[in-house]
Amino acid sequence: MSLLSLEGVLGFSLAVWAGLSLELAPQAFNLLYGVLPFFLFGLLLQHYPRWLRSRAVAQLRFSVIGLLLLTAQLFWLLNAWDLIGLLPYLIALSAAWYLLLDGLRQLYRLAPGNGYRHERWINHALGLGALLFLLGGVGGLSGEFAVLWLSILLGLGLFLLPTLLLFWLRLRLS
DSSP: OOHHHHHHHHHHHHHHHHHHHTTTTHHHIIIIIIIHHHHHOOOHHHHHHHHHHHHOOHHHHHHHHHHHHHHHHHHHHOOOTTOOSSSSHHHHHHHHHHHHHHHHHHHHHHOOTTSSSHHHHHHHHHHHHHHHHHHHHHHHHTTTTHHHHHHHHHHHHHHHHHHHHHHHHHHOOO
């Protein structure tokens, strides 16, 4: 329950912080999409297999995701010093989110009791979210920034909905 409260407080704080000044909006985006996944996805990828009685996430996937998130933060810092543009940051971040969402989708797909209708819907939402992040990376590479931003925002929504539903179900059943 405390994680949901923390996520809600953090999301509200970031929304208020981003609304105060347009100069702070990029930092809020980076905190939400670039820094929060270090903590949130680490927790999810460790606990989901136990909760769903599924196979554990491969160590290589953990390593690649961590490396991509760290690379994105390095690109963010280099962009802050005006050494590079924002595009490498967005591409690395989109690749990390794709791998994260695809990993969660695989956990749902490989769970032994995944025949329930709500679990199939959760799996479809995660799969579509992963595809949207992949589309965002392609949009960033091709210079279509409207596609990049829209796919990242929709992909995040399709991730948050099943994640919060699973947390709610786990808390309700425990």
